Amino acid sequence: METHLADFIKGTAEGDEAESILRRCVHCGFCTATCPTYQLLGDELDGPRGRIYLIKQVLEGTKATEKTQLHLDRCLTCRSCETTCPSGVQYGRLVDIGRKIVEEQVGRPFAKSVERKAMATVFSSPSLFRPALSAGRAMSGLLPEALRKKIPAVSAGSAWPAPRHKRRMIVLDGCVQPTLAPNINAATARVLDRIGISLVRAENAGCCGAVAFHLNYQEDGRAHMRRNIEAWEKMLIDGAEAVVMTASGCGSTVKEYAHHLAHDQAWAVRAQRVSDATLDLSEILAGETAALVPLLEAKVQGKPRRRLAYHSPCSLQHGQQIRGKAEALLVAAGFDLTPVPDGHLCCGSAGTYSLLQPELSQQLLANKVKALTGSSPEGIATANIGCLTHIQSGTAVRVRHWVEWLDDELGA
């Protein structure tokens, strides 16, 4: 599309990036077809092509109002549009730029700013999130229903094998996952241990930075990124093979550290090293099938196959463009995957979206639960803590990370 950026942004790093993205868009509209919010609302302004246009207007010098902000807020950043786009428009990056500028122009009412800042702070920090969750459990009667349903039952940790292998990989502990579902990383450690890899934690690493970054506290987000890079790079130099992601939401962010810090001279190269070493757990295990598959086959043999529905998180299938890997591992572990219509659509979790846009989020959740449970599976498998708790809030069918299902089979 033809673009004429305004002087305030022209020639800046952000302006150049935005312009090159905009110029790729040919306005074909294919993206609207797979956009969850366009499918619900049927308004160009609530689909990727319209949002691109709204951002373009702002970059061309028209001051934004709350209206543009609302339509950008309603975007889940699921990046389904990027999978659909034949022209290669990097919508996710454009919307990051657009949101930041719109936020600067429009601002937020004080109460909303406080709420967003609180989310960015609490969710990013296990030491704040853990007591907040306990308080939430204690006072669950006072909370709005959508939030109450999302508070999971107390989940026990489980045994984590001591490091005994020469091959080592680093796991991101993350922010909310150790509190909500500590078994995921423990299960990962057990599965990797069986195939000769020890999973280790980095002392000072923490939240990947996504929560703050996507709430438009982009600098706070970058601070988290720098801290993690600092924590991991020495371990990588000392021989750790990879940084393993067990939450695909974090994974898609860590893989983009290099992009987020590209213009920070002191950190660009270090960020690149970390991004290059980062892999989703499904990528790791798909590369270790020679060791893993015989173990699974031995366990599966002679047992009736079980039925699971698999939900591929947007951050995995769209953000990281990884499809079919976790599914293949589940099949090898003796599970038949039930058909799930509209598997490309977001469940409505999308980081803090479920709290900030509850109405749309709940509609997407209802559609997703219907799609996942339609063929009466025994359980649901997914690959991201956000999707896991969100989907579990809408169904009695058990939702777990796929590695937990796999680990159970191996341990059985």
Place this chain on the structure above:
Amino acid sequence: MGKPEVLPDPQFQVDRHELVRRLAAVLPATSLLYSTEDTKPYECDGLSAFRKVPLAVVLPENEAQVQAVMRVCHELKVPVVARGAGTGLSGGALPHEQGVTLGLSKMKSILDIDPVARTAKVQPGVRNLAISEATAPHGLYYAPDPSSQIACSIGGNIAENSGGVHCLKYGLTVHNVLKVRFVTIEGEVMELGSEGLDSAGLDLLALVIGSEGLLGVVTEVTVKLLPKPQLARVVLAAFDSLEKAGQAVANIIGAGIIPAGLEMMDKLATQAVEQFVHAGYPLDAEAILLCESDGTPEEVAAEIERMEAVMRASGATQIRLSKDEAERLRFWSGRKAAFPAVGRIMPDYYCMDGTIPKRKLAEVLEGIDRLSKEFGLRCPNVFHAGDGNLHPLIMFDANVPGQSDLAAKFGSRILTLCIEAGGTITGEHGVGVEKINEMCVQFRPDELETFRAVKTAFDAHGLLNPGKAVPTLNRCAEFGMMHVHRGEERFPDLPRF
């Protein structure tokens, strides 16, 4: 594509405040947009070189709201431009600056599927592909499959009489729609067509299909569904010259084969899409043909054998057969994503839609190649080879001064080339605003007047999609787009400006 704003479209005097007040009384707040911040993203459809901001955008949720909008606009004499998914490539949904853009995107329910009668009743905003997806559990599908089928709406398909890669065997939209509900500019509902294959009286349904929003707004569609063939396989054949590929097309049709789809892509187009779909297209071939056979496994096996024999005899350098359904879809996905994939090479493209007699294929392609050199703009070719429908994609950079105009001139020359070859200026994308001048070349004044008489019978005040599809004679004269044939002037009695 230069400057649509200067076109002498019919002018209307509209009181914006009164219009918004009246529309607000009949629509929910989320169905009415009128601030420029909100309406600007609606300023163009899939042809983004033409842009106009409408006075208001309305997004009705049901037929009653469509009727109410039409009544308000009729009473206030406000132009109405209907819009489906906004994927059109001829500017058919380009807004009118004094008008209302009526988007049908909120009306997207599949109302009924009758697997026995093999029909589906849907609202106009339903996506083309969504019909096939919804009917797949019954083993049925909706046959016309434009390249934009993932996103384009059935209502828009009706407006443009859309085709697709399979229309060679299964027909265009007009051959696959049984019945529509249709709101007139006065706000009345008409039902056209019937559940059966024929209905009494004049065939107004056929008149409405392809009428580009000039006659009314469709609010419900009953489509014909076909049983999914047991098997479909695609032959991918590579050729070292466009002429040989063109000849192969003629030979296939000449051999009495009616492929389910028969498509050609030239080298530039193949290279552009391969980056996106990784279909494994041969990148060194000057042209590739995709030729599909469908039916029972026995029929497909026999037909594929004949197709491959003809391809080989026509000089194919390489022949591949899709080995499974996933590969068949991958072969097609490249073809279907061809237009936007060009966005990976060049920021803008201008997609043409001329149709020519198949025997003139090689000649016209040579002509396009000559023009491409003359204008200095690259032009990959993608086309429905089986029915002679060309889609040359003129690549340009709209940010470079002068290139848009150059592309427009190039496009116009291609269309003239098509007419000279005995063809027509549109195969399936419609005339819209893009090819309106070329309509003056294609049709005689009395023919255009007949079109206008039909339009007036439905819409006496010319409120529905004014300035599109059928040019006024004044406009033809003003633009000097007359085809001067053997020295005869086409509109001798009209004043010149």
